[in-house]
Amino acid sequence: MPSIDYNSAAKVTERLEERLVESLTGETNVSRRTVLGGLGVAGSAAVGLGSSRASASSGHDDEDEHGNFGAVGEYRDLNFDPHEFLTAFNTGESGQDNIPQQVYEEDGRTVREFEFTAVDTTITIAPGVEFQAWAYNGQVPGPTIRAVEGDLIRVEFTNLGRHAHTIHPHLKNLNPRMDGIPQNGPGVLDTGESFTYEWIAQPAGTHFYHCHSLPLKEHIHRGLYGTIIVDPDPDRVRENPRDYVNYPGPITDDFRAQLVEEAKSRNHEYAENDAVNEMVMVMNSFDTNFDGGNEVYAANTRAFGYGVGDTDGQGNWTAGETKRPIQIDKNERQRVYLSNATEFDLINSFHTHSQFFDYYDHGTTLTPTSKTVDTIMQCQAQRGIIEMDYSNHEPGLYMFHAHQSEFAELGWMSFFEVV
Numbered sequence: 001m002p003s004i005d006y007n008s009a010a011k012v013t014e015r016l017e018e019r020l021v022e023s024l025t026g027e028t029n030v031s032r033r034t035v036l037g038g039l040g041v042a043g044s045a046a047v048g049l050g051s052s053r054a055s056a057s058s059g060h061d062d063e064d065e066h067g068n069f070g071a072v073g074e075y076r077d078l079n080f081d082p083h084e085f086l087t088a089f090n091t092g093e094s095g096q097d098n099i100p101q102q103v104y105e106e107d108g109r110t111v112r113e114f115e116f117t118a119v120d121t122t123i124t125i126a127p128g129v130e131f132q133a134w135a136y137n138g139q140v141p142g143p144t145i146r147a148v149e150g151d152l153i154r155v156e157f158t159n160l161g162r163h164a165h166t167i168h169p170h171l172k173n174l175n176p177r178m179d180g181i182p183q184n185g186p187g188v189l190d191t192g193e194s195f196t197y198e199w200i201a202q203p204a205g206t207h208f209y210h211c212h213s214l215p216l217k218e219h220i221h222r223g224l225y226g227t228i229i230v231d232p233d234p235d236r237v238r239e240n241p242r243d244y245v246n247y248p249g250p251i252t253d254d255f256r257a258q259l260v261e262e263a264k265s266r267n268h269e270y271a272e273n274d275a276v277n278e279m280v281m282v283m284n285s286f287d288t289n290f291d292g293g294n295e296v297y298a299a300n301t302r303a304f305g306y307g308v309g310d311t312d313g314q315g316n317w318t319a320g321e322t323k324r325p326i327q328i329d330k331n332e333r334q335r336v337y338l339s340n341a342t343e344f345d346l347i348n349s350f351h352t353h354s355q356f357f358d359y360y361d362h363g364t365t366l367t368p369t370s371k372t373v374d375t376i377m378q379c380q381a382q383r384g385i386i387e388m389d390y391s392n393h394e395p396g397l398y399m400f401h402a403h404q405s406e407f408a409e410l411g412w413m414s415f416f417e418v419v
Contacts, residue, residue: 004397006311009415013307013323016409017126020303024129024288024295080123080139081322082300086279089146089229090114091268099143112147112201113154118165118211118224125286125296126303126411133223134161134211140301141282141341142209142226146268147201149233155197157189164188165219168212169228170381172202181212188213204232204244204266205363206337206383221287221343227280227383229337232263232366234270244366262366265333277332283350283378283402283412285342294344296411297402303411308397325415330393336386337363340378348412350386351375351403354393360385375403390418 088096092103092112100115116136123133123140136142147153159165166188168180177185178197186195211224237244241256244263264272284301285294296303302322309323317324328334342348351374358368359376363385370376376384390398401413 004399004415006308006397009308009397009399010310013304013309013413016413017304017307017323020296020410021126021128024126080301082302082305083322083324083326085139085141085144085300086281086326088144089268089278089280090143091146095146096143098139099137106152110148110151111154112145112151113156114143114145116143116155116157116167118157118159118161120161123223123301125288125298125301129288129296129303131223131286131288134163134165134219135223136167136226140223140225141284142224144227144229144280144337145209146229146231148231148267148269149201149204149236151201153197153199153201153228155199156194157197158194159189159191162191163219164190164213165211165224166213167197167209169197169199170208170383171199171228171230173199179212182214201228201230203364204230204263205360206230206339206385207362208339208341208381208383210341210381217343220341221285223284225282225284225339225341227282227337227339229280229363231267231269234260234263234267237263237366244364246365246369247367259366266335266366275333276335277328278335278337279326280337281339281350283338283340283342283348285345285348285407287344292344294342294410297342297348297407298411299414304413306414308415325397325417327417327419328390330390330395330418334388334390336388337383338378338386339383340380342380345404345407347377347379347404348407349375349377349403351401352388353399355388355390355398355400357386357388360387390416393418395419 090096090099090101092101095101103112119135119138121133121135121138122130125131133140145153155167157167166180173179178199182188189195207228209226209228211219213219238260241251241259244259264270265276267273281299283299286296287293288295305322306326307323308325309317311317338350340348356372356374359370359373361369361384395418398416398418401408
């Protein structure tokens with residue numbers, strides 16, 4: 001039997017989604033408290049409605065004085081699919097079609113080159129709810145860059161937006177010109193200006209990048225952020241295993257070999273990595289009325305995007321263009337590269353139902369920094385790697401969400417579908 005009844009799960013997701021959408025589209029100056037406080041009325045109104053679409057918002061295409069959001073009826077931003085984003089790793093050799101990229105050798109070093117642009121765009125954060133974003137290559141979160149430890153990451157950046165922007169990497173960067181802050185190197189890039197950033201991929205782990213223009217909170221909140229994954233080099237691990245463990249004891253030959261195998265499983269250039277199902281999740285949020293508090297929360301932008309819609313119970317989903325659980329093979333090792341891009345709230349979290357996991361803070365070690373936990377917290381810009389094993393779980397739905405209850409009710413609530 002499934003762990004959660006599919007129909008009940010769909011009804012709960014639908015009720016929460018409708019409450020959120022109706023509250024947002026009914027008031028252009030709605031606050032988070034207004035949304036949560038409206039649970040009784042809006043939630044009751046939602047019971048019995050057959051569609052999760054924002055039918056009540058039809059015709060509400062007004063913009064507030066900032067011109068920053070309005071209802072448009074249904075999901076219509078089909079260029080961004082949170083399910084495709086989960087596994088879209090841009091390595092230079094492969095990745096998203098809309099991210100120009102290449103890989104080549106230069107002075108004995110592998111170069112992974114990408115073309116980034118900053119643009120003003122409109123994104124969909126819930127059915128019928130749009131948000132005027134500033135975005136790298138037109139998407140929020142920005143493209144996921146993936147390199148191997150020691151590679152040169154080269155990003156040719158052009159600002160096509162109306163505001164000045166940069167790219168600041170959370171890497172160990174030895175050249176201040178490449179730090180992407182207003183005070184160093186090219187400083188902020190005005191509209192039409194370009195600059196080529198170059199960073200050595202180090203250390204191994206999962207990292208963050210974002211615009212560092214002022215006001216910083218607005219440039220991040222509007223959507224200018226993404227993930228850089230640096231795969232560990234197994235040869236470096238073999239030579240310097242102490243750099244990859246948070247363990248003071250002896251490094252035996254067996255332990256060294258174990259670390260090398262773990263490094264291969266994290267390196268996309270090795271066959272061992274093929275046995276792992278890898279996903280990228282960026283916890284983000286949206287202040288739709290610009291009052292300094294968020295009204296919508298999500299993993300990878302779409303509120304309840306990994307919730308439950310209509311299904312035949314056999315993995316075939318029909319409701320919502322993108323709303324469905326993340327389907328995973330119980331026989332595969334599951335790895336999530338998790339980052340927190342939530343602005344205005346100091347902490348976000350990740351909690352699994354009926355499951356415990358190992359956590360690697362910042363992903364810079366090959367041994368867990370927290371073992372057998374079901375909840376972790378991340379402050380702003382913190383990131384890490386989560387690894388899960390569902391091999392002894394029955395098929396069905398397993399919820400995961402932020403364990404700030406408000407965040408979960410306002411969009412950051414999802415499911416894995418174990419098959």
